[in-house]
Amino acid sequence: MEVEELEVQVTTRGDVPEAAKQYAVEKVTHLARLTKRPILFVQVKLSLEGNPSRERPALAEASFDVNGRHLRAHVAAHDLTEAVDLLTDRLRRRLERSTHRMDPQHRPPPGNGRWRHGDLPTQRPEYFDRPVDEREIVRHKTFALAPMTCEEAAFDLDMLGHDFYLFTDIETGADSVLFHPEGSDHLELMQAADENRVPESCSAPVVASTQRPATMAVSEAEERLDVSKEPFVFFVNVETGRGNVIYRRYDGHYGLITPA
Incomplete structure (x- = not known):
């Protein structure tokens, strides 16, 4: 599939402006150029929490199906632009690691840190303390x-x-x-x-x-x-x-x- 033909499914929750949706589509479409493997499916979810107590009310989630292998990321930020930027940065790192992992010449030696979990707690969504x-x-x-x-x-x-x-x-x-x-x-x-x-x-x-x-x-x-x-x-x-x-x-x- 050519990048120009890539269809990005976007769903929203809350008062998400059209500009934020378009920004997310542009960012993930550009990200697709980093791999030569076919991207079979892309889904992006954008949410804006109305609860004023939430320090990071903007949520962004994405799922990529790269030739049958799934990549996923989920972040929280102060606004949707920051959330989309964090999301694509995280997906970029995972896409690069995925490409290296598929190439035997780039197989990581034991203990070199490639397997280290990359999600910072300050970027993850907050848990709602439901009774x-x-x-x-x-x-x-x-x-x-x-x-x-x-x-x-x-x-x-x-x-x-x-x-x-x-x-x-x-x-x-x-x-x-x-x-x-x-x-x-x-x-x-x-x-x-x-x-x-x-x-x-x-x-x-x-x-x-x-x-x-x-x-x-x-x-x-x-x-x-x-x-x-x-x-x-x-x-x-x-x-x-x-x-x-x-x-x-x-x-x-x-x-x-x-x-x-």
Whole structure:
């Protein structure tokens, strides 16, 4: 697809001016010139929160499908122009890392920092502190967990910009979650197995978590998340025996991810 033919799907929430939408389209279209691989889909979401207590009310989110590989970023800023600039800068870094990762000549050696999580806390959206009795699971995603290596999971985590990544470890066959501990440069791996074990072949800075996922019902996992300050809870679903993740959404509700 030629860059000129690239269609950018833009959705908005709040009082988002037309000029901000056009600015976002121009920025991401220019960004598409950085890769020779076909871009199959681009979606941009712009939001302007009306709550005056929000320090950074402008939110920008984008998803790129680059020849079947997904890149994603989500930022908050004082105004929409700043949000779009932060968004495209973050996507640019991920697009460059994605290009390097696909080229064996650019494969990063262990410990060189390419896997480091790039989202600064001051640029991330604020969590809405919804009262506990109002919280509920408003999104339930079920999908097949493709078996992959720990290193591949680390790469996908970096490209998507998430706090965690649920996958099936190709070596152990265990449902696993890779995540960024707060204030740390490394990743942690937790597995629904007899032990947490990081393969020696993994070049990403990953350490085995000292925690083990508990076996419980979804309702119990939701209660655990209610009383904790953690962004998610990884647990083994007592009904299915599979690893699930319940996580906090920025709107104060919860999301649930379960393997198909």
